[in-house]
Amino acid sequence: MKKTTLLFVTLFAVLGLQNTNAQINLGEKALGAVQKGITGFTFSDADAANLSREAVAKMDKENPVADDKDPYTIRLKKVFGKHASENGLKLNFKVYKLKEVNAFATADGSVRVYSGLMDIMDDNELLAVIGHEIGHVANHDSRDAIKAAYQKEALTDAVASQSADVAKLTDSQLGKIGNAMIDSKHSRKQESEADLYSYDFMKRNGYNVNAVESAFTILAKLSEGKEASFIEKMLSSHPEAKERAANAKARAEKDGLYKPYVKQTAKPATKKTTTKKKKKK
Numbered sequence: 001m002k003k004t005t006l007l008f009v010t011l012f013a014v015l016g017l018q019n020t021n022a023q024i025n026l027g028e029k030a031l032g033a034v035q036k037g038i039t040g041f042t043f044s045d046a047d048a049a050n051l052s053r054e055a056v057a058k059m060d061k062e063n064p065v066a067d068d069k070d071p072y073t074i075r076l077k078k079v080f081g082k083h084a085s086e087n088g089l090k091l092n093f094k095v096y097k098l099k100e101v102n103a104f105a106t107a108d109g110s111v112r113v114y115s116g117l118m119d120i121m122d123d124n125e126l127l128a129v130i131g132h133e134i135g136h137v138a139n140h141d142s143r144d145a146i147k148a149a150y151q152k153e154a155l156t157d158a159v160a161s162q163s164a165d166v167a168k169l170t171d172s173q174l175g176k177i178g179n180a181m182i183d184s185k186h187s188r189k190q191e192s193e194a195d196l197y198s199y200d201f202m203k204r205n206g207y208n209v210n211a212v213e214s215a216f217t218i219l220a221k222l223s224e225g226k227e228a229s230f231i232e233k234m235l236s237s238h239p240e241a242k243e244r245a246a247n248a249k250a251r252a253e254k255d256g257l258y259k260p261y262v263k264q265t266a267k268p269a270t271k272k273t274t275t276k277k278k279k280k281k
Contacts, residue, residue: 102117219241
């Protein structure tokens with residue numbers, strides 16, 4: 001993966017600059033036509049899924065993906081493998097072998113988990129985080145985010161923006177859309193609803209719901225240092241991390257399920273190395 005992609009430059013800031021340039025190049029009359037076309041633009045769940053699928057395919061080529069025999073992949077399949085579908089959406093999982101603490105789910109059902117996240121979470125905590133990300137898809141937050149990213153990209157392309165259909169994007173544009181999916185900022189309400197989805201997912205499937213509080217507590221501690229954009233995205237101020245952990249605890253207490261969470265013993269995800277014995281002389 002390229003350095004620029006690793007940094008996950010915020011798409012909206014980049015496109016904001018591009019929009020300014022577009023106004024200068026297109027002129028007020030042309031820009032007005034572009035905006036008019038975007039106003040009447042419809043974007044379905046199918047459009048979001050198709051565009052997400054293309055963007056994720058590009059990201060899979062640019063990132064180190066763990067193969068089927070990799071310990072990270074084996075663990076993820078063991079943890080989440082039985083959830084082939086969720087809320088009517090067919091899911092597919094892969095691990096990016098990157099140290100960033102990150103995970104995301106997209107409108108086409110793609111779930112990508114970074115090995116850096118797997119290294120600091122036990123299985124239940126990992127389930128809680130993935131459940132949160134899937135919640136954004138189930139609640140259509142992911143669809144709305146990719147629609148917004150597409151519309152901003154269309155502002156730089158007058159032809160694409162005038163079409164009633166989703167235009168074919170260039171490789172560069174797909175890269176920007178991919179970054180938008182990873183780095184999208186959701187509202188306080190959207191984050192709270194995804195938190196609730198995660199809790200309900202854990203409860204519905206018989207998992208330890210107290211892992212939700214534990215996962216957010218871990219991320220809260222990490223957010224105090226210099227960590228990946230995923231933590232900023234999840235914890236920025238929508239709402240505060242401690243509040244989100246407290247909300248998860250309150251739900252568990254209300255359901256009579258609260259117990260101080262005991263973290264599972266982490267099993268190393270990397271292959272064991274053997275040392276050769278020195279031959280005696």
